[in-house]
Amino acid sequence: MSKPGQRVLVTLRKMIVSGELAAGERLVEIPTAERLGVSRMPVRMAFRTLEQEGLLSKNEGRGYTVRTVTGEEIAGAVEVRGVLEGLAARQAAERGLDPNAQALLQQCLETGDALFAKGYVTEEDMEIYHDFNRRFHQVIIEASGNPAIGHALARNDHLPFASVSSLAVDRNDMAREYRRFNFAHMQHHAIVDALVNRQGARAEALMREHANATMRYADLFGAAHPQQEGLKVIRDM
Template sequence: MSKQGQRVILSLRQMIVNGDLAAGERLREESLAERLGVSRTPIRVALKLLAQEGLLQTVGARGYAVREISSEEIRNAVDVRGVLEGMAARLLAEAGMTETVRETLKKCLDQGDQLFSRGTIDEEDVVSFHDLNMTFHNTIIDNCGNSAVKNAIMLNDHIPFASVSSIAIDSSAMDREYLRLTFANVQHHLVFDALINRQGTRAEALMREHANAALRYADIFGVGGGDNAAIKMLRNGQLSD
């Protein structure tokens, strides 16, 4: 997907989180394209992908509306992803990484470190982090030696905010977003250290914590508003244990 397409998805996802696109609201390609200053093509692709994430529901033959999402739905899905990704990390740590896997993960860490080395980020950096984040997680999942784990994660990804790709960005608070994403990058380093040292139990615990960070640390990195009750709770840190 093009960087413009990635930015459109990030923008629309954040508009849902903020409540700019309210639960039940019918979405129209033309008005969204005008609002974001793009053509209708990336809007059409983004709406389809957001529907696959479970953030939108189909209306009629080709339309979409924002779904009402329950807090329990989000919490349960994130918990499941934590368990599955934790299992994948443990299996990979116990089996040991190939040189190719090790190099791929190390490259993600190096790219992340370089990305945050300036002490600030912009929306282009968020798109870059999204890509390396997907590579980091998928490399662990794809090489854990258990295809059932991957298949289960793919099913769980259809629930809102369960997928590792479900990054939203608040462009009005980039200092806060810098802290949030830097923290995620640090967690990647810790997971990698456990994998290198073949510490299965530690790798599993770290990956589970990493998966749940969006819920557990929302109150540290700031809050937002929105008409969707579950997303309000997500942003306010009320879904944390």
């Protein structure tokens, strides 16, 4: 997806999370594009992605409708992702990383280190994080040597905020976002250390913890306001 498309996707996802786009609200390309000040194409692409993520449902006529999403639904999907990615990490560690996989993971770590070294993040930084974070997870899934894990994750990704790519960034509190994403990146370092040292059980536990940090560390990084209670469930990796 292009950078404009990614920005529109993140913006719409955040609007759904915060309730600015309420459950049951109908969305159509042209009014949405005018509202966001963009062309129709990135909006069209974002709508399709949000439908795949389970946040929008396609109408029989034109446009889409914002789905009702419960905290239980999100928590269940994230838990499943943690189990699957934990299994991938354990199997990758037990098999041993090949030099290419290890080099790719190291590149992800170095990119993240450079990103967070300056002590703050911007919206553009979050686009960089989105890309290398997705690559980090994909390398581990492929390194497991178990194609069934990827297939199962692809099905689970259609549930709301189950995908590792489903990031919702609070542009109004980038200091908190820095703490949140920097913490997730420190977990990346621990996971790679376990993989390189072929510590299967540790790699699995760390990967499951990484997935479920969305729920357990929400308060640490600043919970949402009561009227946005769902936000704290989905705003972490």
